[in-house]
Each structure stands twice: as structure tokens, then as C-alpha cells.
Amino acid sequence: MNYLLGLIVLFIKIAVMLGGLLLAASYLVWLERKLLARLQIRLGPNRAGIFGLLQPIADAIKLLTKEDIVPSAADGFIFRLAPAVVAVTALLMFAVVPLGPDIRMFGRAVPMVITDLNVGLLFVFALSSLGVYGVALGGWASNSKFALLGGIRGAAQMISYELALGLSLVPVVMLAGSFSLTTIVDAQAGIPFIVLQPVSFAIFLISAMAESKRIPFDLPEAENELGAGFHTEYSGMRFGLFFLGEYVHIQVLGALTAVFFLGGWHGPLLPPVVWLMLKIFIVAVIMIWIRGTLPRLRYDQLMALGWKVLIPASLINIVVTGAFIQFGTI
Amino acid sequence: MSENKLKTDEKPLKPDESSGFSALKALAEGFATTAKHLARKPITESYPEVKRQLPERSRARIVLTHDPDGRERCVACYLCSAVCPVSCISMQSAEQPNGRRYARWFRINFGRCIYCGLCEEACPTSAIQLTPDFENIQRDILTLVFEKKDLLVEGCGKDPSYNYYEHAGVTTDQRGKGEHASETPPVNVKSNLP
Numbered sequence: 001m002n003y004l005l006g007l008i009v010l011f012i013k014i015a016v017m018l019g020g021l022l023l024a025a026s027y028l029v030w031l032e033r034k035l036l037a038r039l040q041i042r043l044g045p046n047r048a049g050i051f052g053l054l055q056p057i058a059d060a061i062k063l064l065t066k067e068d069i070v071p072s073a074a075d076g077f078i079f080r081l082a083p084a085v086v087a088v089t090a091l092l093m094f095a096v097v098p099l100g101p102d103i104r105m106f107g108r109a110v111p112m113v114i115t116d117l118n119v120g121l122l123f124v125f126a127l128s129s130l131g132v133y134g135v136a137l138g139g140w141a142s143n144s145k146f147a148l149l150g151g152i153r154g155a156a157q158m159i160s161y162e163l164a165l166g167l168s169l170v171p172v173v174m175l176a177g178s179f180s181l182t183t184i185v186d187a188q189a190g191i192p193f194i195v196l197q198p199v200s201f202a203i204f205l206i207s208a209m210a211e212s213k214r215i216p217f218d219l220p221e222a223e224n225e226l227g228a229g230f231h232t233e234y235s236g237m238r239f240g241l242f243f244l245g246e247y248v249h250i251q252v253l254g255a256l257t258a259v260f261f262l263g264g265w266h267g268p269l270l271p272p273v274v275w276l277m278l279k280i281f282i283v284a285v286i287m288i289w290i291r292g293t294l295p296r297l298r299y300d301q302l303m304a305l306g307w308k309v310l311i312p313a314s315l316i317n318i319v320v321t322g323a324f325i326q327f328g329t330i
Numbered sequence: 331m332s333e334n335k336l337k338t339d340e341k342p343l344k345p346d347e348s349s350g351f352s353a354l355k356a357l358a359e360g361f362a363t364t365a366k367h368l369a370r371k372p373i374t375e376s377y378p379e380v381k382r383q384l385p386e387r388s389r390a391r392i393v394l395t396h397d398p399d400g401r402e403r404c405v406a407c408y409l410c411s412a413v414c415p416v417s418c419i420s421m422q423s424a425e426q427p428n429g430r431r432y433a434r435w436f437r438i439n440f441g442r443c444i445y446c447g448l449c450e451e452a453c454p455t456s457a458i459q460l461t462p463d464f465e466n467i468q469r470d471i472l473t474l475v476f477e478k479k480d481l482l483v484e485g486c487g488k489d490p491s492y493n494y495y496e497h498a499g500v501t502t503d504q505r506g507k508g509e510h511a512s513e514t515p516p517v518n519v520k521s522n523l524p
Contacts, residue, residue, distance in 0.1 A: 039364045043374040293364040294357075 013114050017094055025247040026056035032247075032288050039292035063240035071233050075141040082138030083234065083241035089131035090248040096120035097255045098182045100265045100272030112265075112272070113182060120181040121173065124256065125166055128211055131245070132158040135213070135220055138242070139230035150229025153299065154220035157210055160306030161217075165207035167314035168200050171321040172260050185264030192263035199317045201261045203310050208256065210306070212249040214287060216294040219302060250287060254280030386488070389447045390464035392438055394457055394478065395487035402482070403457030403494060406433035410449035410458050418442035419449060419458075429502040430495065436478040441471045455494035459487040 030045065030052065037044030045052030070079055100112040117123050132154055139151020173179060175196065176187035187193075194201045210217035221229035231242045258264055258279035265272035297305065375382060384390075397403050406423030418441075424434040449458050468474050486492070495504050496511050508515035 035368075038368050038372065041367055041370050041372050041374075043372045043376070046376075289361065289364065293360045 009110060010114070017114060018091065021091060021094060021248055021251060022244070024251055025244055026060060028247045028250060028284060029059065029243075030056050031284070032291075035285065035288045036292050039289070060240070063237050063243075066236035068236040068238060069233075071143060073143040074233065075143070078137050078141035079233075080238070082134045082141060083231075083238045083245070085134030085137070086131055086245035087134075087241040087248065089127045089134070090245045090252055093124050093127050093252045094248075094255065096123055096181050097252075097259060097276075098185050098264060099276055111182075116180060116182045119179045121169060121179045121184070124181075124252075125162075128165075128252075129158065129162055131249070132211075134242075134245070135230045138234070139220070142230075142233035144233050146227040147230050147232045150220045150222070150226050150232070153222070154213065154230055157213070157217065157219060157302060157306075160303055161207040161210040161310070164203055164306055164310035164314055165211060167311065167318060168203035168207060169260060170314075170318050171197050171200050174318075174321055174325060181259050181264075185259055185266065188263040189266055192261060192266070194261040197261065197317070197321070199313060200321075201257075203314050203317070204260065205257060207306075207310060208253045209287065209290070210302070212246065212253055214246070214250070215291040216297050217302060218296060219299060222296060250284050251280055253287070254283035257283045384462035384464070386462060388462035388464070389445045389450075389460040391440070391461050391466050392443065392445075392449070392476075392481065393459055393461055393483045393487065394436065394481045395459055395483060395489075396485060397493050397495075398486055398491060399493065401430070402432055403455045403486075404433050404436065405431040405455055405457070405494065406436070407431075407454060409452040409454065413448045413452040415446060415448065416442045416444055429500060433478060436481060438476050438481060440466065440474040440476060456487070456489040456492050459489075461487075 033055070034044040034052065045055040048054040048058045070076055095114040096117050098111075098113040098116070102109045102111050104110070135154035136151040136158075139147040139149070139154065142148070172184060172193055175193060176184040178184060178187075213220050219229075221231070223229070226232070231239055234242060255276065258276055262279045264279075265276045267275035267278075270278070395403055404421075406421050408421065408423065411417075411419040411421060418439040419437070421436040422434040423431060425431050445460065447460050450460050453459075466474075495502050499507070499510055499513060501507055
């Protein structure tokens, strides 16, 4: 009986999370288009519904009803698999993000997280690395030069930034003493880690942006060099899945930034979930602002930034943090 | 030669331009600029609601104009049809008893027209002209074939005073030989004989 009840609660949590994520992803597209337009003194979508609020729905209908084309020279199975890999890995990362403290329901404690893995952080890293397989394989399976170049760039970018991303979070783990995202959030009940680890925060944000393939790190897409990069040959809802993956990834990034540095769901007055959503929203807006401001980095600049700046900086940061912990200042 | 040119074009960086601090400053300036633009009013014109008056030389729908005295300008010389890069203009020339040439039929296929304006440039009589009216879209492509009656408009268009037969040395009901503007009377060739 207990087992069944737990299963039902789990399914409800998954359904709510999935629904919320997909809805938020579609309206994040709307927000991005609208905000980007205003940054470029344009109006943005304003035809479908008031302020263009029905635009995501119109886009979804368009993507779903478009012809699904698989190029005859493509590797059919991998071509079909790749978008799903990107979307699924992005969605799965949210399984370990805590939305709030445990709530009591019918005399039982229900944790506000789908699953509190004790290696949550490693789980997140594993999935974010897996997501790049979708990009690289999708680019390769398309059997198109542009897509292949995009895929290769995606893979190379992943190697350069994965390391910095991982190393930037080592101080956080050292401070919290756990890989579990719930424990990391609990450790920030007093002061958020952004205050203690500003360097770590900057490195994390830059590497995570490179990981999510957004301007200024959108080299795998690079529409003015590579057509559309790795998803050049995709159409219809398969393209839509790549698109969905990208916008879910922005939310993941916002959530992870919130969890690791901004104190997760901690915050005064408002309910915990609202605080987390607010923090995700702020990170998303900042990323849109960055997209509206910075140009794309050149390939060698991207590599140089990753290997020569971010990785040494995060290593030094680890040593300094370790020294502080060892000698008992923190 | 090319190496020299490269060297002269290269601007040496000022000492404060190569430092990390100046890079951060440049970044901050960029973000400030975009943030400032967020407060600006969008410059977009919402087209179907707001229709801007287009410049009078904009090239869109083609018309055939009339002389100041109200007669058709087109003399069916085929120059527009010849210069048209997509061959969308066709006509049949004919001559009236009074000596004026005209197009028996004149047809422009707007499904093909690329609105390049070469026909207007080629026209010796200012008959064919492009107008700023660009909203001539049709569901059925065959309705885009315009006949002479669809093309003819009242008035002289952009060239209000020009009248071809005032200048052309052609005898019509308007002018005889030697009576046109800036034309000297015909010389009796026999008077030139030695």
C-alpha cells in the first residue's frame, strides 16, 4: 500500500514537472523573442493573441504538422534518435532539482524533488555530457557537410567546457560536503554560495552557457556560417525537439545556477517554489540579454577561453577554497 | 605591395586597450548599450494598420499613362518588351490613320514581373511607368495578367508636361514636318544641288 502510494505521488510529481517544464519552455521562447526584439528596438511577435501570447501554441502546431523529412543519404536510426537524446537528457536533469522543502501531506513527508540522488551532481554532469551526443550524432547522421561541421564543433566545445564546468563546482561540493542537490541547497540556508564563490559562479555560468550552445557560444549552430549547423537537415517536430531541448536546457541552467549558487528555493516571504522559479527566470533573462549583446566567439577563441582561462582559474579556485577550509576560515 | 598595404592599415593597440580591464570595460559598455535600447520605443511600423506613404519613385505596379492632351502615350515601339529581363511585356503595334502609332493590345504578366524598372527607363514616350502601389497580390496567378484596359490610367504620371509627338519629327494630326519643338523647317534638297 505504501509502495503504491509512493508510486502515485511520484507519477504526479513527474507529470506536474514535465507539464510545467514544457509550458515554461514554450513561453521562454516567447519571452526570448519578445525581449530580444525590444533589445533591438523591434516589437517581436505581436500577431497571435494579445502581445503575441499565443505564438508558442501557433509554433507548436506548425512544427507538429510540418512534413518530417529524413534525407535519403542519412543514417535513419541515429538521425531519428538524436533529437530525442537532446530533449530527454535536458528534461531528465530536472529530476534531481529540489523545488522546496519537504511538505507534509496526510501525515507523510513528501519531498519536493522527484528523486534525491546522493550523486545528483554527477547525474547532472553525466546527462549534460550525454546531451552533446545528440548534437554530434545528429550532425553526423544527417550526412551533410554543414551538419557534420556543427556536430564536430559541438563535440569539441563539450570537451573544452565540460572540464571547467566540473571543476567550477568542486568548491561548491567542498563547502556543502555532498553531491546531493538537496544537501547543497540546505547548505545555503544562511548565505548563498555566490557570495563565497564568485569566481566559481562566473566560471560555472560561462561553461554552462557554452554547454547549452547559446550565443556567444553557439558555434555548433552558427547560422551565418553553417546554415543551421547540426540541425540543418531536420524539419518538423524533430527540429522542434532540438529546439525544446535548447529551451529546457536554459531552464536547467537557471535551476542549476540557482541550486549551486543562488541558494535554491531559499528566500524570504514568497513560497520556495516561487523563489526557485524567480531565480530561473532571472538567469534566463540574463542569458537573453547576453544573447542580445555579445557576438559569437571564433572557434580558436572559444578553445583558448576554455583551456587557457577557465580551467586554470577553476583549479586555482579549488586550491584556494581547500586552503580556506583546511585552515578553518569558512 | 599588398604587404605594405597591410602594414599601413594595422592600427597599433594603445597600451590600455590590450589589458584585461579594458576588455571588461568594453563588455560592460556593450551590456549598457543593449540595456539602454530596452527602454527605447520600437521603431517597427505595424504594416497593415500603419501604411507609410512610399517614395514616389518606388517601383511597384506598372501603369500606362496619357499625354497632356489626353491621348495614349504608348507608341508600341517594343523597347520595353525588348529590355524586359523576364519577358513579361508583350504587345501588338498598329497605326492610326492620323499617323500616330498605338498598341492594338498590350499585356503585362505581373506573375513574372520583377519590378526592375528597365521598361520605364527604356520608354521614349514616358508611357510605361512604375507606381508605388505594391499591394496587388492575387490568389489566382492568371488574374495577374493585366491587359491594356487594366494598365491604362488617367493623367500623365511622373512626367506631366511631356508630349512625345511635340518633339518627334513625325507628321501627325498635331504637327506637320518642321513644326515640332526645336525643329528647323525641312530643307528643300534640290536647293542644295550645285
